[in-house]
Amino acid sequence: MDRNLSTVFDADHDDLVEHFERATYRGREYFYLPDERHGVERGTVVAGCAVVRGFPSIPRVLVLEPGVPDFFDGPVTVEEKLNGYNVRIARVDGDVLAFTRSGYVCPFTTSLAADYPLDSFFDEYPDTVVCGELIGPENPYTTHDYAEVDEAALRVFDLRDRESGEPMAVERRRERCDAYDLSTVPAFGTHEPDAAVDAIREAIADLDEQGREGVVVKSEDGERALKYTTSAIHRADLAHAFDKPFDYGQQFMFARVIREAFQSVEFGEDEATARERAREMGESVLLPAIESIRAVEDGSTIGDTHTVRGDPATIESLLNRFRAVGLHLDIEEDTYEDDERVVRFTKVADASRDKINHLLSGGTIDE
Numbered sequence: 001m002d003r004n005l006s007t008v009f010d011a012d013h014d015d016l017v018e019h020f021e022r023a024t025y026r027g028r029e030y031f032y033l034p035d036e037r038h039g040v041e042r043g044t045v046v047a048g049c050a051v052v053r054g055f056p057s058i059p060r061v062l063v064l065e066p067g068v069p070d071f072f073d074g075p076v077t078v079e080e081k082l083n084g085y086n087v088r089i090a091r092v093d094g095d096v097l098a099f100t101r102s103g104y105v106c107p108f109t110t111s112l113a114a115d116y117p118l119d120s121f122f123d124e125y126p127d128t129v130v131c132g133e134l135i136g137p138e139n140p141y142t143t144h145d146y147a148e149v150d151e152a153a154l155r156v157f158d159l160r161d162r163e164s165g166e167p168m169a170v171e172r173r174r175e176r177c178d179a180y181d182l183s184t185v186p187a188f189g190t191h192e193p194d195a196a197v198d199a200i201r202e203a204i205a206d207l208d209e210q211g212r213e214g215v216v217v218k219s220e221d222g223e224r225a226l227k228y229t230t231s232a233i234h235r236a237d238l239a240h241a242f243d244k245p246f247d248y249g250q251q252f253m254f255a256r257v258i259r260e261a262f263q264s265v266e267f268g269e270d271e272a273t274a275r276e277r278a279r280e281m282g283e284s285v286l287l288p289a290i291e292s293i294r295a296v297e298d299g300s301t302i303g304d305t306h307t308v309r310g311d312p313a314t315i316e317s318l319l320n321r322f323r324a325v326g327l328h329l330d331i332e333e334d335t336y337e338d339d340e341r342v343v344r345f346t347k348v349a350d351a352s353r354d355k356i357n358h359l360l361s362g363g364t365i366d367e
């Protein structure tokens, strides 16, 4: 690592360096931090002379009142929380690279980034990291669909100093993105903290109806942020987890049960509405699990299915990476359309399949 990290982080240099993992992208060496250490964010990257800080974790509130007014002491902007995957895009030694949350250079996302007018942006702001959510169909990580998005698309929610991780003020950031034709996440206005509670409730009701994820509430300087999510996404997450019930921890379920319970209380639901919420939540857990047990019984593959398209070398390197980290891929379609390679594959949920097979054949469980 040719960068002395003690000039960047307030942490013991030797100890921190030890925790970075080495990786390469097109022959270029870089280092990433797979877990948070000494207050340095997970996903922090050192590549040549550049340091790109990891994207910080955003705390969650379970009740908007008094959660929001207690957390902020000035006006807040309410932004939509989009459900895709987190990407950070920076220009390192002349190349625009896209990093995943864990700090790995994703060849697929890096290739998508080339479709955005980022070169002129980085000419002007070389030390900025563009942080956004990659949403839409045909991506290798998430399966949530947005009616208005018909291909993988970037929505920017932060411009940060890549070395210090300092965010830009929200309004300035939105203006700067507009100036460079970078699409930003939708927003629901700026409000005083007390008034924000009602604005968020309205936004959440609307988003819930459309099956969308939720909001991230931010202080004007961008320094403080809170997230809050819809019942629709709690159910969608549960359904997504329970169609491979043994691949996700029980923690995952517990967190969502608790979010639903607090939301029901805060929304002042009557008995019938709470009962309806309970029924819908039960269905989103149980029905996908039942369907998956049937699928395994029939010998079908279970897991998440994705389609990706791109230049053949990019797609090859993405699939190689997935296999290298131990994912078991079932390739369902592998074709060429013009110069692009199009692959539909399932990330096979081996743990769930094996456990379901074991139980279906009368195996025992220790509980």
Ligand code: ATP
Binding pocket: 055, 056, 057, 058, 079, 080, 081, 082, 083, 085, 086, 087, 132, 133, 157, 185, 216, 227
């Ligand atoms: P963590 O708890 O570490 O943040 P996570 O991936 O589980 O991890 P999420 O619950 O998905 O976190 O919420 C945070 C993520 O939401 C961000 O990392 C970012 O990718 C995404 N996001 C979507 N829209 C926004 C937005 N408007 N502002 C900030 N983040 C957003």
Ligand code: MG
Binding pocket: 082, 083, 084, 085
């Ligand atoms: Mg997310």
